Amino acid sequence: MNEKKILAYLQEHPEFLLNHAADLGVRPAEGRVQSFAQAQWLAQQKKAAKMAGQLAQIMQDADSNHQTLGRMLGFVRRLLAANTLLQVLRAAEAGWQEDFALPSGRVWLLAEPPKKGAVSGAYRLPENHAAHAALSALKEPLCGNRIAPALMKALPQEGRGLESFLLLPLRVNGQTVAVMVAGDADETRFTPDLPLDWMRELAACTAAALARAGGW
Secondary structure, three states: OOHHHHHHHHHHOOHHHHHOHHHHOOOOOHHHHHHHHHHHHHHHHHHHHHHHHHHHHHHHHHHHHHHHHHHHHHHHHHHHHOOOHHHHHHHHHHHHHHHOOOOOOEEEEOOOOOOOOOOOHHHEOOOOOOOHHHHHOOOOOEEEOOOOHHHHOOOHHHHOOOOEEEEEEEEEOOEEEEEEEEEEOOOOOOOOOOOOHHHHHHHHHHHHHHHHHHOO
C-alpha cells in the first residue's frame, strides 16, 4: 500500500484513528486524544459550513429562476392578449420595459409584414436608418459591454449612459424580421457570459406572435 496516500487520508480524516483505535490496538497519548477530537470537530464544522454554502447557493438560484419565470409569464400573457401586429409590438416593448425593468428597451420591426393592412406605426425602423443593416444581420443574441457603433443607434439617445447591452433578433423562417434591444447603466447586468436560455425562449415567443399577426 502507498504510505503517502494512507498518511494523506489520515490527515484529512483525523477521526479515523479514534474511531478504530481499539481494532488497531492503538492507544493515543492523552494529549493527542484532545487534539484528534478537536481536529474531528473542526473537520465537521468545515463540512457543515460547505454544505450550508451550497444550500444557500441552491436557494438563491431557485429564487432567481422563480423571479425570471414570473417575468416570462407576464411577458407571454401580454403577447397572448395582442391580436394585431401593432398590439404585438406594443406588448413586447411594454413587457421589455416593465416586466424586465428595462426602461431603455425598444422593439424595432425591420421587415415589411406580408399581411395586408398590418400597421406597425413608429415601430418600423426605416431601411435607411443607420442601425437597420447591422440589426438585420443579427442571427444570435448579442450580450456584453461593447457593441458596434451602428447598433448603438438603435438605443434611446444612441446608448449614451448605458454600460451593458442585450440585443435579441426575432427570426421567422430564417429571417430577422424584428429585434429587441436594451441597455443598462450597470455594466454587470449584461455580461458576455450571461446564460441566455430564457432570453432565447422570450425571443421565440415574440417571433411567433409577430409571425401570427404579421403574416410571415
